[in-house]
Amino acid sequence: xxxxxxxxxxxAGVSSGTVSNALNHPEKVSPATRERVQQAxxxxxxxxxxxxxxxxxxxxxxxxxxxxxxxNPFFTAVARGVEERLSGVGRPLxxxxxxxxxxxxxxxxxxxxxxxxxxxxxxxxxxxxxRLRRLRDRGTxxxxxxxxxxxxxxxxxxxxxxxxxxxxxxxLLDVGRRRIAFLGGPERLTQIKHRLGAAxxxxxxxxxxxxxxxxxxxxxxxxxxVGAAALLDLPPGRRPDAIFAANDLxxxxxxxxxxxAGVRVPDDIAIVGYDDNEFAAAAAIPLTSxxxxxxxxxxxxxxxxxxxxxxxxAKVEHIVLSPELVVRRSTVA
Amino acid sequence: xxxxxxxxxxxAGVSSGTVSNALNHPEKVSPATRERVQQAxxxxxxxxxxxxxxxxxxxxxxxxxxxxxxxNPFFTAVARGVEERLSGVGRPLxxxxxxxxxxxxxxxxxxxxxxxxxxxxxxxxxxxxxRLRRLRDRGTxxxxxxxxxxxxxxxxxxxxxxxxxxxxxxxLLDVGRRRIAFLGGPERLTQIKHRLGAAxxxxxxxxxxxxxxxxxxxxxxxxxxVGAAALLDLPPGRRPDAIFAANDLxxxxxxxxxxxAGVRVPDDIAIVGYDDNEFAAAAAIPLTSxxxxxxxxxxxxxxxxxxxxxxxxAKVEHIVLSPELVVRRSTVA
DNA sequence: TGAACCGATTGAATCGTTTCAATGTGAGTG
DNA sequence: CACTCACATTGAAACGATTCAATCGGTTCA
Numbered sequence: 001x002x003x004x005x006x007x008x009x010x011x012a013g014v015s016s017g018t019v020s021n022a023l024n025h026p027e028k029v030s031p032a033t034r035e036r037v038q039q040a041x042x043x044x045x046x047x048x049x050x051x052x053x054x055x056x057x058x059x060x061x062x063x064x065x066x067x068x069x070x071x072n073p074f075f076t077a078v079a080r081g082v083e084e085r086l087s088g089v090g091r092p093l094x095x096x097x098x099x100x101x102x103x104x105x106x107x108x109x110x111x112x113x114x115x116x117x118x119x120x121x122x123x124x125x126x127x128x129x130x131r132l133r134r135l136r137d138r139g140t141x142x143x144x145x146x147x148x149x150x151x152x153x154x155x156x157x158x159x160x161x162x163x164x165x166x167x168x169x170x171x172l173l174d175v176g177r178r179r180i181a182f183l184g185g186p187e188r189l190t191q192i193k194h195r196l197g198a199a200x201x202x203x204x205x206x207x208x209x210x211x212x213x214x215x216x217x218x219x220x221x222x223x224x225x226v227g228a229a230a231l232l233d234l235p236p237g238r239r240p241d242a243i244f245a246a247n248d249l250x251x252x253x254x255x256x257x258x259x260x261a262g263v264r265v266p267d268d269i270a271i272v273g274y275d276d277n278e279f280a281a282a283a284a285i286p287l288t289s290x291x292x293x294x295x296x297x298x299x300x301x302x303x304x305x306x307x308x309x310x311x312x313x314a315k316v317e318h319i320v321l322s323p324e325l326v327v328r329r330s331t332v333a
Numbered sequence: 334x335x336x337x338x339x340x341x342x343x344x345a346g347v348s349s350g351t352v353s354n355a356l357n358h359p360e361k362v363s364p365a366t367r368e369r370v371q372q373a374x375x376x377x378x379x380x381x382x383x384x385x386x387x388x389x390x391x392x393x394x395x396x397x398x399x400x401x402x403x404x405n406p407f408f409t410a411v412a413r414g415v416e417e418r419l420s421g422v423g424r425p426l427x428x429x430x431x432x433x434x435x436x437x438x439x440x441x442x443x444x445x446x447x448x449x450x451x452x453x454x455x456x457x458x459x460x461x462x463x464r465l466r467r468l469r470d471r472g473t474x475x476x477x478x479x480x481x482x483x484x485x486x487x488x489x490x491x492x493x494x495x496x497x498x499x500x501x502x503x504x505l506l507d508v509g510r511r512r513i514a515f516l517g518g519p520e521r522l523t524q525i526k527h528r529l530g531a532a533x534x535x536x537x538x539x540x541x542x543x544x545x546x547x548x549x550x551x552x553x554x555x556x557x558x559v560g561a562a563a564l565l566d567l568p569p570g571r572r573p574d575a576i577f578a579a580n581d582l583x584x585x586x587x588x589x590x591x592x593x594a595g596v597r598v599p600d601d602i603a604i605v606g607y608d609d610n611e612f613a614a615a616a617a618i619p620l621t622s623x624x625x626x627x628x629x630x631x632x633x634x635x636x637x638x639x640x641x642x643x644x645x646x647a648k649v650e651h652i653v654l655s656p657e658l659v660v661r662r663s664t665v666a
Numbered sequence: 667t668g669a670a671c672c673g674a675t676t677g678a679a680t681c682g683t684t685t686c687a688a689t690g691t692g693a694g695t696g
Numbered sequence: 697c698a699c700t701c702a703c704a705t706t707g708a709a710a711c712g713a714t715t716c717a718a719t720c721g722g723t724t725c726a
Contacts, residue, residue, distance in 0.1 A: 002471060004712060015676045020714050030674060045467050050447035051387035052713035055681045060384075062444075070412060071611075076403045083430065092444050095428040097416065111395075111425050114383035134378050138335060221611055252615045278404075278554055279612045282585045286617070337682060348706045353684055363704060385682035388711045 003044035012040040023048065054116070062092045063305065064112045066105060068123040068146075070097045071220065072249060073277040074294050075123075078145060081298025082121060089306065091118065100218065102126030113138055119305045121145050141308035145301045147190065148318060155308060157301040157319040161191055164290040164323040165198025168244055168272045169211070171288070173202065175331055177242035177270055178209035183227040183254065184246025185215035192246055195274070199244060211244075219246055224253020232261055241269060242331075248273040248280045251287050255330070259284055271330040286328035293321050336377035345373040356381065387449070395425045396638065397445045399438060401456040401479075403430045404553065405582060406610040407627050408456070411478060414631020415454060422639065424451065433551065435459030446471055452638045454478050474641035478634045480523065481651060488641060490634040490652040494524055497623040497656040498531025501577055501605045502544070504621070506535065508664055510575035510603055511542035516560040516587060517579025518548035525579055528607070532577060544577075552579055557586020565594055574602060575664075581606040581613045584620050588663070592617055604663040619661035626654050 009016040014033060022029045022037040029037070040046075054060050065082060067075050079095065086093055096112075098105040102125050109131045112120050119141035122132070132154060136142055144156035172180055180203065182196050196213055203209045214230060216223035224245060231239060245251035251273030258265055265271055265285050273280055276291035300319055308314050342349040347366060355362045355370040362370070373379075387393050398415060400408050412428065419426055429445075431438040435458050442464045445453050452474035455465070465487060469475055477489040505513055513536065515529050529546055536542045547563060549556035557578060564572060578584035584606030591598055598604055598618050606613055609624035633652055641647050 005714090006712085016713080017676060017678095017715080018674085021675085024714075028674075033674080045470065047443070047446045047467065047471060049388070049449065049712055050444075051384045051393075051449070052681090052711070053447075054384035055382070055388050055683085055712085056714045058681070070403070070409045071406065073404065073406075076409070079403055079430070083432070092441065093429070095430065096426070097412070097428065099416070108425065110380070111383075113380045114386075116382065116384070134380065137378065138380060221615070252612070256615050279585070279615070282554070282589050282612070282617060283615055284617050284619070338684090339682080349683080350685080350706060350708095351704085354705085357684075361704075366704080382682055385711090386684070388682080388713085389684045391711070 003046040004049070005046075007044055008037065008040045008046050011044065012036045058116075060116045060118060061090070062094055062115070062117050063119045063121070063302075064108075064115075064117045065093060065095045065121040066108050066112075066123065067095055067097050068125065069100060069219070072247070072275075073279065074247065074275040074292065077277070077294035078298040078301075081295035081300075082302045083298075084295070085299040085302035085306075098123075098125055100125055102128075106131060109135060112140065116140065119143070119309050121301055121305060123147055124149065139312070141305055141312065143301045143305040143308065146297065152318065153316060155304050155314075155317045155319075157297050157304060157321070159292045159297060159321045159323050161194035161323075162198040164274065164292070165195035165244075166202050167323065167325040168195075168274070168290050169199040169202035171325055171327065171331065172242045172244065172270060172272060173206050173209060175266075175270065179240045180209065180211045180242045180244055181214050181231055181240035182211055182244045182246070183214045183216065183231075184219050184223065184250045185213075186217060187213070187215055195244075195246065212240075216246075216250070219250055221249045221253040221256075224250035224255075225257045226253075228254040228257035232257070232263070239269070242272070243269060244272050244274075246274060248275045248277045248287060248289055251289070251330075252279065252283055255284055255287070266329070266331050266333060273330075276326050280326075281328065283330075285330050288328045288331040289326050290323045291326050292323050297321055336379040337382070338379075340377055341370065341373045341379050344377065345369045391449075393449045393451060394423070395427055395448070395450050396452045396454070396635075397441075397448075397450045398426060398428045398454040399441055399445075399456065400428055400430050401458065402433060402552070405580070406612065407580065407608040407625065410610070410627035411631040411634075414628035414633075415635045416631075417628070418632040418635035418639075431456075431458055433458050435461075439464060442468060445473065449473065452476070452642050454634055454638060456480055457482065472645070474638055474645065476634045476638040476641065479630065485651070486649060488637050488647075488650045488652075490630050490637060490654070492625045492630060492654045492656050494527035494656075495531040497607065497625070498528035498577075499535050500656065500658040501528075501607070501623050502532040502535035504658055504660065504664065505575045505577065505603060505605060506539050506542060508599075508603065512573045513542065513544045513575045513577055514547050514564055514573035515544055515577045515579070516547045516549065516564075517552050517556065517583045518546075519550060520546070520548055528577075528579065545573075549579075549583070552583055554582050554586040554589075557583035557588075558590045559586075561587040561590035565590070565596070572602070575605070576602060577605050577607075579607055581608045581610045581620060581622055584622070584663075585612065585616055588617055588620070599662070599664050599666060606663075609659050613659075614661065616663075618663050621661045621664040622659050623656045624659050625656050630654055 005016045005019045009019045096108040105125045123145045148156045199211045273287040273289035276289040280287040280289045338349045338352045342352045429441040438458045456478045481489045532544045547560045606620040606622035609622040613620040613622045
């Protein structure tokens with residue numbers, strides 16, 4: 001029913017091998033024949049069946065990316081970096097969305113394994129070491145983005161969360177804040193652990209002040225709203241004078257709730273966000289935030305991935321980028 | 334080198350046909366055998382080669398989505414709707430990003446055609462009717478999202494842009510604005526055409542006032558900044574007293590630039606955005622915006638797509654959803 | 667003139683799974 | 697006891713492209 005090489009071959013008056021060559025090794029076919037084949041392809045609307053091609057070739061040029069949270073501008077910025085690095089390389093990028101859901105993450109890793117992709121960029125949610133190993137053993141290159149895997153057996157690109165946590169906290173201390181609520185979770189994320197740990201250490205080192213953790217199941221605007229509401233429920237004397245939000249989405253939620261409640265930012269409570277996404281600067285009160293080089297991270301991870309694809313035995317490398325503090329009105333009047 | 338059915342079969346002491354049945358038609362295999370096969374699969378780390386499966390089966394369960402602009406929360410919200418509708422259906426969603434680039438759009442449509450996906454959701458950028466037809470002729474179901482194709486031969490789900498344009502403009506007129514700059518482009522997008530056209534008609538019908546178009550090559554925050562700067566360059570008497578931004582990203586850029594320039598919003602210039610994305614309410618001055626039911630659109634498009642997959646001859650249907658105006662501080666003090 | 671060589675083309679084998687007609691094995695029935 | 701019938705299993709064919717050794721036809725050169 002659907003045209004295949006056979007049909008194209010017949011119409012062009014050549015063999016199927018020649019059609020294939022015209023498609024994949026044009027230099028092996030005389031210009032005249034090539035032309036006839038092209039004509040026949042156009043006439044029949046022939047589209048090669050990639051399954052057959054891939055089965056025979058044994059490889060798939062595509063690169064897969066499992067995005068942790070597509071609604072978070074930070075991750076879409078990472079994706080932008082990936083695409084930029086990939087442009088002109090001739091490898092399509094297919095994306096899947098885990099949405100922090102471990103089951104979906106597993107399902108997509110399995111799908112990518114079945115598809116025998118050349119490479120996969122992943123920001124793992126749960127325990128997927130076994131799947132990543134299987135993927136690698138099947139010949140798929142892997143680079144971990146925005147994480148370091150426990151076993152460190154895969155190359156990774158991440159941003160120094162400890163430094164980020166220190167920068168934010170140090171800044172809050174510098175502007176005179178002492179009661180800092182760290183808002184966001186879940187706590188098991190290494191991100192959270194490192195940023196929070198650094199905050200605690202910074203305060204400790206400073207000698208005065210305190211940090212406490214307000215957990216949340218997710219890291220979105222709603223989590224910020226809920227967390228801020230919980231803090232407002234505290235008796236005035238026990239409220240924080242600063243909130244360190246685990247990312248900018250949370251910070252925006254916090255800002256919204258505080259503003260609605262008549263709390264003055266930064267006078268009553270200062271807010272520091274994390275990521276410095278595109279919306280941080282456009283917020284009601286422009287957010288002080290820890291800028292993560294998201295685009296650069298995506299590009300670096302992709303560069304590394306392409307190297308691993310070329311040489312599967314390339315040695316494992318962990319690239320760690322540095323964040324920087326961007327001060328805006330949410331912490332200084 | 335890599336385990337295949339043959340190897341699993343040998344280890345489990347059965348034939349390859351039985352292994353395949355254990356995988357795809359478990360009810361045809363006795364529990365004991367099924368168990369042995371599972372064991373062998375686990376032991377060998379066997380992952381079926383999807384290319385071979387697909388070649389034989391002739392179908393691919395996956396659904397593809399070509400996202401127009403992954404950095405725009407509106408489209409990620411649409412994607413969320415798609416995922417929600419798809420959850421539990423057992424069809425993986427793979428996404429590709431055209432980023433408004435017609436070449437990339439074509440490349441991904443070709444990739445999806447080669448992959449023989451079950452269905453594709455697409456928000457077309459350029460002239461792709463021929464490719465969509467070819468895709469359909471190859472047996473891939475297609476639903477157009479947030480557009481109606483010229484020829485109307487594909488089912489679509491969109492939002493009434495004329496109504497949206499009318500709502501926004503009527504509101505601006507109601508709050509006493511008369512000089513309205515419509516900011517955003519490119520003009521060839523039907524979106525833009527309809528919203529702008531409706532704005533012009535609303536003003537005309539009202540009897541007084543004027544609307545003019547400030548074009549932009551893209552619809553992002555930067556476009557808003559640039560457009561607003563251009564408007565500020567006008568002599569005070571020729572400046573608008575309201576800006577109708579083609580989407581919220583543009584509106585945020587406008588807001589940023591106006592605020593930095595000391596223009597009072599809404600006193601000097603009112604701003605209406607479009608989409609009512611998650612960040613509109615959290616903006617420096619909360620944005621009045623035309624809310625588009627993005628999640629619902631994604632869900633509806635997916636529902637339609639699943640129907641077309643079931644019955645390729647299902648009749649073409651155009652679902653048009655209605656936007657609604659959300660009034661916030663950027664238009665009323 | 668014949669051998670050597672060259673580029674273009676052919677066509678059968680191949681990739682790894684699924685499918686399906688055929689076969690085997692008991693259990694149940696008259 | 698012979699005969700069905702149901703169920704489990706087998707094994708070879710098939711999916712549609714690519715590959716590669718073999719062939720073809722023509723040119724060049726000794």
